[in-house]
Amino acid sequence: HVLAVKRTADHTFVAVDGGMSDNPRPALYGVRYAPRLIGRHSTAEPAPVTVVGRHCEAGDILASDVRLPGDVHPGDLLAVPVAGAYHLSMASGYNLVGRPPVVAVDRGHARLLVRRESLEDIRRRDVGL
Template sequence: MRGDNPRPDLYGVRYAPRLTGRPSTAAPARVTVVGRHCEAGDVLAADVELPADLRPGDLIAVPVAGACRLSMASAHHLVGRPPVAAVHDGTARLLVRRESFEDLRVRDAGL
């Protein structure tokens, strides 16, 4: 999660991700949750328990990612910064929208 959140790589911070968006009664499995940047420092949580029936498309929430996460984020590999949402009493509210490729492109001065 180097582009989204450099804290794990810089400070060794690890999070407690949880499956969200669907219920699961599967037994827990020990897994490592990584970001999308395919680099050694892109590990969010190593050897954590998540349901064994995780599948592509599942949503994993990473609660309490830290106040500095957005300000420290970058467009590493031209991947836009993630959205920020607040959740209260089961209701989510978008605070900052996801950065799009178009957002990155309009800043390019060209050749």
């Protein structure tokens, strides 16, 4: 889910609601992904962008120099194909951000496998002082 788009004279940054808390592989290993716009058709020319996460960390970069439609905007959905099975097992609660849902897509049909972790889920584990 695109939260913000920042365009400078030299580059475009697309901030999404994911990041290093739910997929640390780009920061740890330099894994390269190719996010794609889904949910709407765009005729805009593709342009190079950097897709960044929601955390205020220099390493929270999910994809560098990938091409997305030039009209990408907040509210758009991006898919990250082949994020891998380790995505869920490596996720953390960094900054109290809950782990994302897991959705399987097969022949155009999506099915929820694991629901999104809520703040209440995280807080429920706190036993107090």
